[in-house]
Amino acid sequence: MKVKPIFWVEGEVAILDQRLLPEKVVYIRCKRYQQVAQTIKNMAIRGAPAIGIAAAMGVALGVWKLKSARRLEERFQKICQTLTNTRPTAHNLFWAIERMKKRFYSHKNSSLPELKRYLQKEAENILEEDIATNRKIGENGKRLIKAGITVLTHCNAGALATGGYGTALGVLRAAWESGVRFKVIADETRPYLQGARLTAWELQQEGIPVTIITDSTAGYLMAQGKINLVIVGADRIAANGDTANKIGTYSLAILAKHHNIPFYVAAPFSTIDLNIANGQQIPIEKRPGKELAYLGKKCIYPQGVNALYYAFDVTPARYITGIITEKGVIEPPFKKAINRLSRRRQNG
Numbered sequence: 001m002k003v004k005p006i007f008w009v010e011g012e013v014a015i016l017d018q019r020l021l022p023e024k025v026v027y028i029r030c031k032r033y034q035q036v037a038q039t040i041k042n043m044a045i046r047g048a049p050a051i052g053i054a055a056a057m058g059v060a061l062g063v064w065k066l067k068s069a070r071r072l073e074e075r076f077q078k079i080c081q082t083l084t085n086t087r088p089t090a091h092n093l094f095w096a097i098e099r100m101k102k103r104f105y106s107h108k109n110s111s112l113p114e115l116k117r118y119l120q121k122e123a124e125n126i127l128e129e130d131i132a133t134n135r136k137i138g139e140n141g142k143r144l145i146k147a148g149i150t151v152l153t154h155c156n157a158g159a160l161a162t163g164g165y166g167t168a169l170g171v172l173r174a175a176w177e178s179g180v181r182f183k184v185i186a187d188e189t190r191p192y193l194q195g196a197r198l199t200a201w202e203l204q205q206e207g208i209p210v211t212i213i214t215d216s217t218a219g220y221l222m223a224q225g226k227i228n229l230v231i232v233g234a235d236r237i238a239a240n241g242d243t244a245n246k247i248g249t250y251s252l253a254i255l256a257k258h259h260n261i262p263f264y265v266a267a268p269f270s271t272i273d274l275n276i277a278n279g280q281q282i283p284i285e286k287r288p289g290k291e292l293a294y295l296g297k298k299c300i301y302p303q304g305v306n307a308l309y310y311a312f313d314v315t316p317a318r319y320i321t322g323i324i325t326e327k328g329v330i331e332p333p334f335k336k337a338i339n340r341l342s343r344r345r346q347n348g
Protein backbone atom coordinates (compact mmCIF):
# COMPACT_ATOMS: atom_id res chain seq x y z
CA MET A 1 0.00 0.00 0.00
CA LYS A 2 1.45 3.33 -1.07
CA VAL A 3 0.09 5.50 1.76
CA LYS A 4 2.04 5.55 5.07
CA PRO A 5 -0.05 5.59 8.27
CA ILE A 6 2.63 7.52 10.20
CA PHE A 7 6.12 8.97 9.77
CA TRP A 8 8.62 11.27 11.51
CA VAL A 9 9.68 14.39 9.68
CA GLU A 10 12.25 16.69 11.42
CA GLY A 11 10.62 17.45 14.75
CA GLU A 12 7.07 16.59 13.66
CA VAL A 13 5.00 13.40 13.56
CA ALA A 14 2.82 13.08 10.46
CA ILE A 15 -0.27 10.94 11.10
CA LEU A 16 -2.74 9.89 8.41
CA ASP A 17 -6.23 10.77 9.67
CA GLN A 18 -7.99 7.41 9.20
CA ARG A 19 -11.35 8.90 10.20
CA LEU A 20 -11.45 10.62 6.77
CA LEU A 21 -10.60 7.51 4.67
CA PRO A 22 -11.37 6.38 2.06
CA GLU A 23 -12.71 9.72 0.78
CA LYS A 24 -9.76 11.89 1.81
CA VAL A 25 -6.04 11.31 2.43
CA VAL A 26 -5.18 13.99 5.01
CA TYR A 27 -2.14 14.05 7.35
CA ILE A 28 -2.23 15.63 10.79
CA ARG A 29 1.21 17.25 11.38
CA CYS A 30 1.71 16.88 15.14
CA LYS A 31 4.17 19.46 16.56
CA ARG A 32 3.54 18.52 20.22
CA TYR A 33 3.32 15.10 21.94
CA GLN A 34 -0.09 16.04 23.32
CA GLN A 35 -1.37 16.20 19.75
CA VAL A 36 -0.04 12.68 19.09
CA ALA A 37 -1.83 11.47 22.24
CA GLN A 38 -5.04 13.07 20.97
CA THR A 39 -4.80 11.26 17.60
CA ILE A 40 -4.57 7.92 19.43
CA LYS A 41 -7.48 8.74 21.76
CA ASN A 42 -9.79 9.98 18.96
CA MET A 43 -8.71 7.12 16.64
CA ALA A 44 -7.30 9.30 13.89
CA ILE A 45 -4.64 6.58 14.12
CA ARG A 46 -5.73 3.13 15.33
CA GLY A 47 -4.63 -0.49 15.23
CA ALA A 48 -2.48 -2.06 17.96
CA PRO A 49 0.98 -1.85 16.29
CA ALA A 50 0.20 1.55 14.74
CA ILE A 51 -0.70 3.12 18.09
CA GLY A 52 2.45 1.60 19.58
CA ILE A 53 4.50 3.32 16.87
CA ALA A 54 2.54 6.56 17.41
CA ALA A 55 3.18 6.43 21.16
CA ALA A 56 6.91 5.89 20.57
CA MET A 57 7.06 8.84 18.17
CA GLY A 58 5.03 10.91 20.62
CA VAL A 59 7.62 10.23 23.34
CA ALA A 60 10.44 11.14 20.97
CA LEU A 61 8.60 14.33 19.94
CA GLY A 62 8.01 15.32 23.56
CA VAL A 63 11.73 15.13 24.33
CA TRP A 64 12.61 16.71 20.97
CA LYS A 65 10.73 19.87 22.00
CA LEU A 66 12.49 20.24 25.38
CA LYS A 67 14.59 23.42 25.48
CA SER A 68 16.76 22.33 28.41
CA ALA A 69 17.54 19.25 30.52
CA ARG A 70 15.98 20.91 33.58
CA ARG A 71 13.83 18.36 35.48
CA LEU A 72 14.46 16.01 32.55
CA GLU A 73 13.36 12.75 34.16
CA GLU A 74 10.19 14.25 35.66
CA ARG A 75 9.23 15.81 32.31
CA PHE A 76 10.04 12.58 30.46
CA GLN A 77 7.79 10.57 32.80
CA LYS A 78 4.94 13.06 32.22
CA ILE A 79 5.27 12.64 28.45
CA CYS A 80 5.16 8.83 28.82
CA GLN A 81 2.17 8.95 31.19
CA THR A 82 0.17 11.14 28.78
CA LEU A 83 0.68 8.60 26.00
CA THR A 84 0.08 5.63 28.33
CA ASN A 85 -3.32 7.08 29.26
CA THR A 86 -4.64 7.16 25.67
CA ARG A 87 -6.15 3.66 25.14
CA PRO A 88 -6.08 0.68 27.57
CA THR A 89 -6.29 -2.53 25.51
CA ALA A 90 -3.58 -2.74 22.82
CA HIS A 91 -0.46 -4.20 24.47
CA ASN A 92 1.78 -2.77 21.71
CA LEU A 93 1.24 0.75 23.09
CA PHE A 94 2.68 -0.16 26.52
CA TRP A 95 5.39 -2.35 24.98
CA ALA A 96 6.54 0.58 22.76
CA ILE A 97 6.57 3.09 25.64
CA GLU A 98 8.62 0.65 27.75
CA ARG A 99 11.13 0.41 24.89
CA MET A 100 11.40 4.21 24.75
CA LYS A 101 11.94 4.30 28.55
CA LYS A 102 14.75 1.75 28.26
CA ARG A 103 16.41 3.85 25.57
CA PHE A 104 15.97 7.03 27.65
CA TYR A 105 17.54 5.56 30.78
CA SER A 106 20.42 4.02 28.87
CA HIS A 107 21.28 7.49 27.47
CA LYS A 108 19.94 9.94 30.03
CA ASN A 109 23.43 11.24 30.82
CA SER A 110 24.08 12.07 27.15
CA SER A 111 23.77 15.67 26.02
CA LEU A 112 20.19 16.74 25.31
CA PRO A 113 20.75 16.92 21.52
CA GLU A 114 22.24 13.39 21.58
CA LEU A 115 19.36 12.07 23.72
CA LYS A 116 16.87 13.58 21.27
CA ARG A 117 18.54 11.78 18.39
CA TYR A 118 18.66 8.45 20.28
CA LEU A 119 14.93 8.60 21.04
CA GLN A 120 14.01 9.66 17.50
CA LYS A 121 16.08 6.74 16.16
CA GLU A 122 14.44 4.27 18.57
CA ALA A 123 10.96 5.37 17.49
CA GLU A 124 11.90 5.02 13.83
CA ASN A 125 13.43 1.59 14.57
CA ILE A 126 10.13 0.49 16.11
CA LEU A 127 8.38 1.52 12.89
CA GLU A 128 10.87 -0.21 10.59
CA GLU A 129 10.98 -3.37 12.74
CA ASP A 130 7.18 -3.51 12.69
CA ILE A 131 7.19 -3.62 8.88
CA ALA A 132 9.85 -6.36 8.87
CA THR A 133 7.95 -8.30 11.55
CA ASN A 134 4.70 -8.03 9.57
CA ARG A 135 6.46 -9.40 6.49
CA LYS A 136 7.65 -12.38 8.55
CA ILE A 137 4.09 -12.92 9.78
CA GLY A 138 2.99 -12.85 6.14
CA GLU A 139 5.63 -15.38 5.13
CA ASN A 140 4.76 -17.69 8.03
CA GLY A 141 1.02 -17.52 7.40
CA LYS A 142 0.70 -17.47 3.59
CA ARG A 143 0.73 -21.30 3.31
CA LEU A 144 -2.65 -21.30 5.09
CA ILE A 145 -4.26 -19.35 2.24
CA LYS A 146 -5.05 -21.99 -0.40
CA ALA A 147 -5.98 -21.14 -3.99
CA GLY A 148 -9.67 -20.55 -4.58
CA ILE A 149 -10.75 -20.12 -0.95
CA THR A 150 -12.88 -17.36 0.54
CA VAL A 151 -11.39 -15.70 3.63
CA LEU A 152 -13.40 -13.69 6.13
CA THR A 153 -11.71 -10.92 8.08
CA HIS A 154 -12.98 -8.50 10.74
CA CYS A 155 -12.00 -4.89 11.37
CA ASN A 156 -8.70 -3.75 9.84
CA ALA A 157 -5.46 -5.50 10.64
CA GLY A 158 -3.70 -4.13 7.59
CA ALA A 159 -1.09 -1.56 6.65
CA LEU A 160 -3.26 1.12 8.30
CA ALA A 161 -3.25 -0.73 11.63
CA THR A 162 0.53 -1.19 11.64
CA GLY A 163 3.72 0.42 10.35
CA GLY A 164 2.57 -0.14 6.77
CA TYR A 165 2.28 -3.81 5.82
CA GLY A 166 -0.28 -5.54 8.09
CA THR A 167 -0.77 -8.61 10.23
CA ALA A 168 -3.94 -10.43 9.12
CA LEU A 169 -3.89 -8.50 5.83
CA GLY A 170 -0.12 -9.04 5.75
CA VAL A 171 -0.78 -12.79 5.49
CA LEU A 172 -3.23 -12.13 2.63
CA ARG A 173 -0.77 -9.76 0.92
CA ALA A 174 2.04 -12.33 1.14
CA ALA A 175 -0.18 -15.08 -0.29
CA TRP A 176 -1.36 -12.80 -3.12
CA GLU A 177 2.19 -11.63 -3.86
CA SER A 178 3.23 -15.32 -4.13
CA GLY A 179 0.58 -15.88 -6.82
CA VAL A 180 -2.19 -17.52 -4.79
CA ARG A 181 -5.64 -16.30 -5.85
CA PHE A 182 -8.51 -16.14 -3.35
CA LYS A 183 -11.43 -13.91 -2.34
CA VAL A 184 -11.93 -11.85 0.78
CA ILE A 185 -15.09 -10.98 2.65
CA ALA A 186 -14.74 -8.02 5.03
CA ASP A 187 -17.10 -7.31 7.91
CA GLU A 188 -18.07 -3.62 7.94
CA THR A 189 -17.15 -3.56 11.67
CA ARG A 190 -19.45 -1.01 13.17
CA PRO A 191 -19.31 1.69 14.44
CA TYR A 192 -15.91 2.96 13.15
CA LEU A 193 -16.28 0.80 10.00
CA GLN A 194 -12.63 -0.28 9.86
CA GLY A 195 -13.60 -3.14 7.53
CA ALA A 196 -15.81 -1.21 5.12
CA ARG A 197 -13.66 1.95 5.00
CA LEU A 198 -10.10 0.70 5.56
CA THR A 199 -9.75 -3.03 4.78
CA ALA A 200 -11.83 -2.76 1.59
CA TRP A 201 -9.78 0.30 0.54
CA GLU A 202 -6.45 -1.43 1.16
CA LEU A 203 -7.43 -4.64 -0.67
CA GLN A 204 -8.98 -2.74 -3.59
CA GLN A 205 -5.66 -0.89 -4.09
CA GLU A 206 -3.84 -4.26 -4.27
CA GLY A 207 -6.38 -5.76 -6.68
CA ILE A 208 -7.44 -8.38 -4.12
CA PRO A 209 -11.16 -9.14 -4.61
CA VAL A 210 -13.11 -8.00 -1.53
CA THR A 211 -16.81 -7.97 -0.69
CA ILE A 212 -18.18 -6.02 2.27
CA ILE A 213 -20.90 -7.52 4.46
CA THR A 214 -22.71 -6.33 7.54
CA ASP A 215 -21.25 -7.75 10.75
CA SER A 216 -24.43 -9.82 11.21
CA THR A 217 -24.13 -11.60 7.81
CA ALA A 218 -21.03 -13.69 8.65
CA GLY A 219 -22.96 -16.52 10.33
CA TYR A 220 -25.38 -16.90 7.43
CA LEU A 221 -22.48 -17.21 4.94
CA MET A 222 -20.76 -19.77 7.15
CA ALA A 223 -23.96 -21.82 7.34
CA GLN A 224 -24.03 -21.86 3.52
CA GLY A 225 -20.42 -23.11 3.40
CA LYS A 226 -19.24 -19.87 1.76
CA ILE A 227 -16.43 -19.11 4.21
CA ASN A 228 -13.36 -21.36 4.23
CA LEU A 229 -11.14 -19.56 6.78
CA VAL A 230 -11.28 -16.63 9.19
CA ILE A 231 -8.24 -14.45 9.91
CA VAL A 232 -8.15 -11.47 12.28
CA GLY A 233 -5.65 -9.25 14.09
CA ALA A 234 -5.22 -8.83 17.85
CA ASP A 235 -4.80 -6.09 20.41
CA ARG A 236 -3.62 -8.12 23.35
CA ILE A 237 -2.91 -11.85 23.70
CA ALA A 238 -2.65 -13.39 27.19
CA ALA A 239 -0.01 -15.99 28.08
CA ASN A 240 -2.53 -18.81 27.47
CA GLY A 241 -3.53 -17.53 24.00
CA ASP A 242 -6.83 -15.85 24.98
CA THR A 243 -7.06 -12.92 22.55
CA ALA A 244 -8.61 -9.45 22.78
CA ASN A 245 -9.58 -8.03 19.40
CA LYS A 246 -12.22 -5.78 17.86
CA ILE A 247 -15.72 -6.25 19.25
CA GLY A 248 -17.48 -9.00 17.30
CA THR A 249 -14.40 -11.23 17.02
CA TYR A 250 -15.61 -13.52 19.81
CA SER A 251 -18.94 -14.08 18.00
CA LEU A 252 -17.08 -14.91 14.79
CA ALA A 253 -14.86 -17.42 16.62
CA ILE A 254 -17.87 -19.20 18.12
CA LEU A 255 -19.57 -19.34 14.71
CA ALA A 256 -16.37 -20.61 13.06
CA LYS A 257 -16.02 -23.35 15.69
CA HIS A 258 -19.63 -24.38 15.19
CA HIS A 259 -19.09 -24.63 11.42
CA ASN A 260 -15.62 -26.27 11.66
CA ILE A 261 -13.97 -23.30 9.94
CA PRO A 262 -10.28 -22.58 10.80
CA PHE A 263 -9.96 -19.37 12.86
CA TYR A 264 -6.54 -17.69 12.88
CA VAL A 265 -5.16 -14.72 14.75
CA ALA A 266 -2.20 -12.87 13.20
CA ALA A 267 -0.07 -10.75 15.53
CA PRO A 268 3.53 -9.81 16.37
CA PHE A 269 5.03 -10.95 19.68
CA SER A 270 4.77 -7.34 20.88
CA THR A 271 1.00 -7.97 21.17
CA ILE A 272 1.51 -10.86 23.61
CA ASP A 273 1.34 -9.88 27.28
CA LEU A 274 3.22 -12.54 29.26
CA ASN A 275 2.31 -10.75 32.49
CA ILE A 276 -1.31 -11.86 32.30
CA ALA A 277 -2.36 -15.48 32.56
CA ASN A 278 -5.67 -15.34 30.71
CA GLY A 279 -8.15 -13.12 28.86
CA GLN A 280 -10.15 -12.14 31.94
CA GLN A 281 -7.25 -9.89 32.94
CA ILE A 282 -7.22 -7.92 29.67
CA PRO A 283 -8.58 -4.36 30.15
CA ILE A 284 -11.39 -3.81 27.64
CA GLU A 285 -11.85 -0.26 26.37
CA LYS A 286 -15.30 1.26 26.72
CA ARG A 287 -15.79 4.22 24.38
CA PRO A 288 -18.45 6.97 24.56
CA GLY A 289 -21.86 5.64 23.53
CA LYS A 290 -22.33 8.69 21.29
CA GLU A 291 -19.70 7.24 18.93
CA LEU A 292 -22.32 4.53 18.17
CA ALA A 293 -25.07 7.06 17.61
CA TYR A 294 -23.49 8.95 14.73
CA LEU A 295 -23.02 7.92 11.09
CA GLY A 296 -20.69 10.71 9.99
CA LYS A 297 -22.35 13.88 11.24
CA LYS A 298 -25.85 12.36 11.42
CA CYS A 299 -27.26 11.09 14.71
CA ILE A 300 -29.19 7.89 13.97
CA TYR A 301 -30.45 7.18 17.52
CA PRO A 302 -33.45 8.70 19.30
CA GLN A 303 -32.26 11.55 21.51
CA GLY A 304 -31.61 10.51 25.12
CA VAL A 305 -31.48 6.73 24.53
CA ASN A 306 -28.46 5.02 26.15
CA ALA A 307 -25.78 3.29 24.03
CA LEU A 308 -23.09 0.84 25.21
CA TYR A 309 -19.85 0.65 23.22
CA TYR A 310 -17.16 -1.90 24.13
CA ALA A 311 -14.36 -1.51 21.58
CA PHE A 312 -13.03 -5.07 22.08
CA ASP A 313 -13.99 -8.53 23.26
CA VAL A 314 -11.99 -11.59 24.30
CA THR A 315 -11.83 -14.87 22.36
CA PRO A 316 -10.83 -17.83 24.56
CA ALA A 317 -7.86 -19.79 23.18
CA ARG A 318 -10.00 -22.92 22.69
CA TYR A 319 -11.73 -21.20 19.75
CA ILE A 320 -8.45 -20.27 18.01
CA THR A 321 -6.90 -22.68 15.49
CA GLY A 322 -3.52 -20.93 15.45
CA ILE A 323 -1.69 -17.69 16.17
CA ILE A 324 0.48 -16.53 13.27
CA THR A 325 3.54 -14.64 14.50
CA GLU A 326 6.94 -13.55 13.14
CA LYS A 327 8.46 -16.55 14.98
CA GLY A 328 6.11 -19.09 13.41
CA VAL A 329 2.50 -20.32 13.60
CA ILE A 330 1.69 -21.18 17.21
CA GLU A 331 -0.74 -24.07 17.69
CA PRO A 332 -2.49 -25.24 20.85
CA PRO A 333 -1.57 -25.73 23.67
CA PHE A 334 -0.63 -22.06 23.31
CA LYS A 335 0.83 -21.45 26.76
CA LYS A 336 3.76 -23.81 26.31
CA ALA A 337 4.48 -22.70 22.73
CA ILE A 338 4.27 -18.99 23.62
CA ASN A 339 6.66 -19.52 26.51
CA ARG A 340 9.15 -21.40 24.34
CA LEU A 341 9.03 -18.91 21.47
CA SER A 342 9.12 -15.83 23.70
CA ARG A 343 12.55 -16.95 24.91
CA ARG A 344 13.75 -17.28 21.31
CA ARG A 345 15.25 -14.15 19.68
CA GLN A 346 13.05 -12.72 16.93
CA ASN A 347 15.17 -14.18 14.13
CA GLY A 348 16.26 -17.22 16.13
Ligand SMILES: CSC[C@H]1O[C@H](OP(=O)(O)O)[C@H](O)[C@@H]1O
Binds near residue numbers: 046156157233246
Ligand atom coordinates in the same frame (compact mmCIF):
# COMPACT_ATOMS: atom_id res chain seq x y z
C1 LIG B 1 -3.10 -5.16 13.58
S1 LIG B 1 -3.95 -5.05 15.04
C2 LIG B 1 -5.38 -4.20 14.58
C3 LIG B 1 -6.46 -4.34 15.61
O1 LIG B 1 -6.73 -3.06 16.21
C4 LIG B 1 -8.08 -2.75 15.91
O2 LIG B 1 -8.71 -1.99 16.90
P1 LIG B 1 -8.85 -0.39 16.72
O3 LIG B 1 -9.20 -0.14 15.26
O4 LIG B 1 -9.96 -0.03 17.68
O5 LIG B 1 -7.51 0.17 17.12
C5 LIG B 1 -8.74 -4.08 15.77
O6 LIG B 1 -8.95 -4.71 17.01
C6 LIG B 1 -7.73 -4.79 14.94
O7 LIG B 1 -7.82 -6.17 14.88
